[in-house]
Structure formats: structure tokens, C-alpha cells
Amino acid sequence: MTAQPDAARPASAAPLPGPISPGPIFLGIDTGGTYTDAALWSEAGGPKGTVLAKAKALTTRHDLAVGISGAVDAVLEKAGVDPAAIKLVSMSTTLATNALVEGQGGRVALVMVGFAEDDLARDGLKSALGTDPVVFCPGGHNVHGDAADLDLSPLEAVLPELAESVSGFAVCGYFATRNPEHELAARDLIRARTGLPVTASHELSAKLGGPRRALTTLLNARLIAMIDRLVAATEGFLEARNIHAPLMVVRGDGALVSAAFARQRPIETILSGPAASLVGARHMTGLDDALVSDIGGTTTDVAVLDKGRPRLDPEGATVGGYRTMVEAVAMRTFGLGGDSEVALQEGALDPRLVLGPRRLVPLSLAAAQHGRTVTDQLERQLRAPNAGRMDARFAFRTGIPERYAAGLGKSEARLYADITEVPQPIDLLLSSNAQNATLKRLVARGLVHVSGFTPSDAAHVLGKQANWNREAAALGAELFARKRDGRGQLVAASPEAFCERVLRALTRWSAEYILETAFAEDGLDGAATVAHALVQRAVDSYDGIVRLKVALDRPVIGLGASAPLHYAGLPALLGNECIVPVDTDVANALGAVVGQVRVTAEIRVSQPQEGLFRFSTARGMHDFDEEAPAIAAAEAEMRALATSRASEAGADDAEVEVATEFKVSTIEGQRMFIEAHVVATASGRPRIAV
Numbered sequence: 001m002t003a004q005p006d007a008a009r010p011a012s013a014a015p016l017p018g019p020i021s022p023g024p025i026f027l028g029i030d031t032g033g034t035y036t037d038a039a040l041w042s043e044a045g046g047p048k049g050t051v052l053a054k055a056k057a058l059t060t061r062h063d064l065a066v067g068i069s070g071a072v073d074a075v076l077e078k079a080g081v082d083p084a085a086i087k088l089v090s091m092s093t094t095l096a097t098n099a100l101v102e103g104q105g106g107r108v109a110l111v112m113v114g115f116a117e118d119d120l121a122r123d124g125l126k127s128a129l130g131t132d133p134v135v136f137c138p139g140g141h142n143v144h145g146d147a148a149d150l151d152l153s154p155l156e157a158v159l160p161e162l163a164e165s166v167s168g169f170a171v172c173g174y175f176a177t178r179n180p181e182h183e184l185a186a187r188d189l190i191r192a193r194t195g196l197p198v199t200a201s202h203e204l205s206a207k208l209g210g211p212r213r214a215l216t217t218l219l220n221a222r223l224i225a226m227i228d229r230l231v232a233a234t235e236g237f238l239e240a241r242n243i244h245a246p247l248m249v250v251r252g253d254g255a256l257v258s259a260a261f262a263r264q265r266p267i268e269t270i271l272s273g274p275a276a277s278l279v280g281a282r283h284m285t286g287l288d289d290a291l292v293s294d295i296g297g298t299t300t301d302v303a304v305l306d307k308g309r310p311r312l313d314p315e316g317a318t319v320g321g322y323r324t325m326v327e328a329v330a331m332r333t334f335g336l337g338g339d340s341e342v343a344l345q346e347g348a349l350d351p352r353l354v355l356g357p358r359r360l361v362p363l364s365l366a367a368a369q370h371g372r373t374v375t376d377q378l379e380r381q382l383r384a385p386n387a388g389r390m391d392a393r394f395a396f397r398t399g400i401p402e403r404y405a406a407g408l409g410k411s412e413a414r415l416y417a418d419i420t421e422v423p424q425p426i427d428l429l430l431s432s433n434a435q436n437a438t439l440k441r442l443v444a445r446g447l448v449h450v451s452g453f454t455p456s457d458a459a460h461v462l463g464k465q466a467n468w469n470r471e472a473a474a475l476g477a478e479l480f481a482r483k484r485d486g487r488g489q490l491v492a493a494s495p496e497a498f499c500e501r502v503l504r505a506l507t508r509w510s511a512e513y514i515l516e517t518a519f520a521e522d523g524l525d526g527a528a529t530v531a532h533a534l535v536q537r538a539v540d541s542y543d544g545i546v547r548l549k550v551a552l553d554r555p556v557i558g559l560g561a562s563a564p565l566h567y568a569g570l571p572a573l574l575g576n577e578c579i580v581p582v583d584t585d586v587a588n589a590l591g592a593v594v595g596q597v598r599v600t601a602e603i604r605v606s607q608p609q610e611g612l613f614r615f616s617t618a619r620g621m622h623d624f625d626e627e628a629p630a631i632a633a634a635e636a637e638m639r640a641l642a643t644s645r646a647s648e649a650g651a652d653d654a655e656v657e658v659a660t661e662f663k664v665s666t667i668e669g670q671r672m673f674i675e676a677h678v679v680a681t682a683s684g685r686p687r688i689a690v
Contacts, residue, residue: 111186
């Protein structure tokens, strides 16, 4: 998250006065793209409990433990509690969401069993795959789980090479949700030959739709290393601080799961941070119906609270333009935040400001960390007689281990070798325009950061934020303000005027994204509706003969450390109240500790032929002569599986509910069984340390 100015930041909750017995203490952690937040919470002190203390530290992507330790050490010091008193640790994260929005992740190999190359063209799979390798193997199953002949020789032939050039594998078999045996065979072969992480599609979803299931599996495989680093860093820190408590992670639907569970299924943590913020928003405000807008450093996440619960997306979460099969809150994620790239529209007479979707390291932050290295180069660029296209842009390594640079092309490897951990001005680093694309690929791989002017810098210039280096922000604003439009006029009268324009634009874009979400929830094309001239006039309160107004049916809850700054102007644009809770800056961390464990297990019972009822599990195919015993067995299997998963996910005495939906037809007055969908849901509070 982007920090707000010290003057506007809600004060950290003070320790409870006098001798207290807060009971079990819960530690919530949120690792965002820019900031790591920590909050200590106790169930004592009323129906909402008590936030004992809260703190922030910069997220350190090269070594996440540094940012985590900074935030947690600070919150422990503020609260004055013994670390051993902490009985549960729960974390949310925007790392997976940000990685998908920014197109980052490890290089993985996709293994398609029973599919044809044409299937890559469906559901955005080819676009998501990019230049990562794909292997096709004959095999797969039909809708009833009957197997075709499996041939894994194409996979065996390339495994030695892939073992040296990828960080993991994704395996998707044709109709694997009806019979996973071929996926399991490929998974076991890969693990035996390479020792690398493997994700099988049936482990993530029981839904049909092979290409979209393959897409979900591919993204999961890319995220494994990132989430593994996060969990390992957190576990190592907790051990070092003598905190011996279960570690939980917030899933994309707001439920909690154990860290071990999340390590194997990191795709389920997409929208983890936003989901936790919804839980936190409901907890802090008590509102049952609201639009929740959470602004961080990289993204703005907008969702709807209905009757006290977040709306879930029945089709699966969409992040970074890809529709997955992950059940998550019906959240719309936009590439807009305090650290969004500020740019001017190219080729226009009167260029408009463009914000995001890419996150940059703010100039003020880069200078706070690297001092005169940044400001000296900005001053050099200002001494040039004319504005340059690459002014106020720097590149530097993220600091992740060298092994993650495996598989770079020659041009990428050459440029990566020239980039250091110290920011270098891009106008001196790149020797040709072609290298711009090379640099973008390095950024997409998570190997390189780009620093530039952001709304956070604009806030520093105007005195609305004061935690980093104002001088660098001011120099960056001056470089932007001297750019010229298509008529040759300066784009701003002064650096301060340019910064005001940037902050106004961020608030305006925020309002449009909130309206886009609301229109979409009402069944309209959200983006097209917001762009309509009538809606634009209503938002602008255009003073014409026809007066138009736009308003929501519920208030907006503004979350995020910079929400008090950027959302102050929302009521005038939306015609509704915008509530910013006192602990809005740690809403995600708070939401991480007040939720419940919730897992599901589902299966389908089919009738391949009259008088034969079938379902398949990882243990094999199960056939029955009658419907009732088949349904009873399927329900028992799912109840047991849900119970096992809930225990694995960290639930304490989970309750299980089983629902069965039948698909039947009536022929000449006779009921004909087609299919049954069995879903078992297990839920409960996470177990805490004794």
C-alpha cells in the first residue's frame, strides 16, 4: 500500500489502558506491493474486539522477511506484548494479484494431455502462455471418465532440457475432472525426473472447460515460487521471534487456509488482499450493504457487500485480463494506485494524463533509498535544453536470487547484465528504442524495477505525504511540467499545478472505476456505460440546460492508507457518502484475523449408460448399479474429503454441509437421471496455539 501523509494517517491504536487481560492475541499481516502492514487484535473490548496496535514497513520484494519483520517488530513494540502471547498469525497478500496484473511470474512448462494445439486459442490461454514452453501428449478421457491411450514420451523427451530452464510445471488433462489418472501419471513422472513443483488441474477445479482450467493451472504454477518465498519468509521470522502459532493465509473468497495449503494452491490467493479488506470493512463499519474500494500502491479493488457478505463471482475471478476458475469475491481489480505510472497521452494536441496500469517505484522512494544517485541524474536531465522521452525514469534490479533469471534470451541477458542494484537513468542505460521492449520483458519477469513519477510523488510535492524524499519528487514534477503538448504549449503552468492535476485525475479515475463496477453489477457493460457522454456529464455536474445526476444506492467504504487523501473528493463525484474507517490503513491485516476457514469438495455423478452410475476420485473410478447408493457414496466421499481439507486448511472442529443438485429429464412420464452435482462445504474458526 501507499503510505498517506503522517498528518493524515489515523493514529495507531494505543495499548489498552491499565492492567488488561486481552485473552488470545491475533497477529494480522498484509504484504502489499509497496507496504507490509501488521495489526495486533484481541477479541476483548466489545463486539468488534480491539486493535491493540498497528504498524507499517516497506515491502522488500527481494527478501520479504525484511519488510515483514519491520512491520511486526514495530507493532510488537507499540503494543508492549510478549510475542509468546500471540496464538494465531494470519496474512493476506496482494503479491499474487499484482503479479498477474503486471504480467509477472516464473517461467513454467504447460503439459496438455489429450488436447490439440488449436485449444491454446481458447480462453486467452495462448496469450497467457506467452513464450513459455508447451508439451502435447496423447491421452485424456471422455465425459464419463473412460480413458484414451496415454503416451508420455513427448514429455519424457524434453524433461532434461525443461528441468534446467523452468521453475515449475502445469499439467492439464482432457476431462481430468472426470478422471484424473493421466494428470497424476504426468505429475508423478515430472516430479521423479526434475524435483520441481507440479500443479495438476483437477487439484484446483472440478469444473469442465479444459482451456480455462489449463489457464488457471498455468497461472498457479507461475505463482508457486512467489508465494513459497512469502510463506517461508514469514515462518522464518515467526520462529526467530519465538512466535509459535499457526500461520494462516486469506484466500480469494475471504476464507482462511493454512500456509501449507496456500503453498500448493497459490492461485487461490489471487484477490487475497482485497478479500481480506472486505472482511475488514464489514468488521470495522458494521455496514451490511456498501461498495468497498481499496486503493493500494499498485491496484484499486472494488467490490460489493450485500447483506453482510461479499458477492462471489460465479464464473471465477478475473485478474490481469484472464478469467480463471478460482472462486473469489466478485472483485474488479484496476491498475490504479498511489504508485501508478504517470504518463501523457502520446500524439495528441491536448494530451490527457494516463495513470497505470504499471506500478513504478516512486522517485521519492528510490531517492530515499539511494540518495544523490537519483537526484543528481534528475538535475542533469533538467539542465538539458529540451525535455526527453526518458526523463525521470530509472531501472534497477529487484534483488531476487539469480536462479530466477533462467531462460533469458541473448538481448535480455545482455541488458540484465548492465543493470545493477543501484538505479540507473534509462536515457543513459538504453542505446536504442528496441531495448525498451527488452526492458519491459525483464520487468515482466520480476527481475527489474522501473522508477518514475507517480501520484505518491505528486502528494510529496504538495505536502500531502512526507515519508520519503520530497526533493526527488519535486525534480520529477518539474521535468514533467516542462513537457509540451501538440501545440507546443507547456502541459502545466508549474510543477505544483501538474501535481494537482495528477491527484485530481486519480480521484476522478477512482470514481469512474467505482461506477464501472456498479453498472456491471447491474448487468450493463460497465466500461462503456461510464464512458457515455451522459454519465460523464453527470459525474462532472455539467452546468447545462439538462441537469444530470448520478448516485449509488449504498455508501462507499474507502480503504487503504492513502484513502483519506485520494477519496476526499469522491462524494462530489458519486453523490454518496464515502466512509473511511479509522483503521482503514490496516483493513487487510485486520480482515485476515477475523475470518473463518472454509473449504469445499465437489464431484459429479453421471450415467454413462442406462443402469450404470459413476463418479471418479483420485483413488479411481466408482461404478454402481443404482442411483441411490451412488449418490450416498459420492456424498460420503465428499464429506470425508471436505473434512480432511478443512483440517489441512487449519480449521478447528469444522462443520460440514452437503448439498446435491440433480439434473434430470422426464420422458413419457418417467424420470431420467442425467447427472448429480455433489458439493460439501466445511467451515470453522482456525485452530489457535494452546
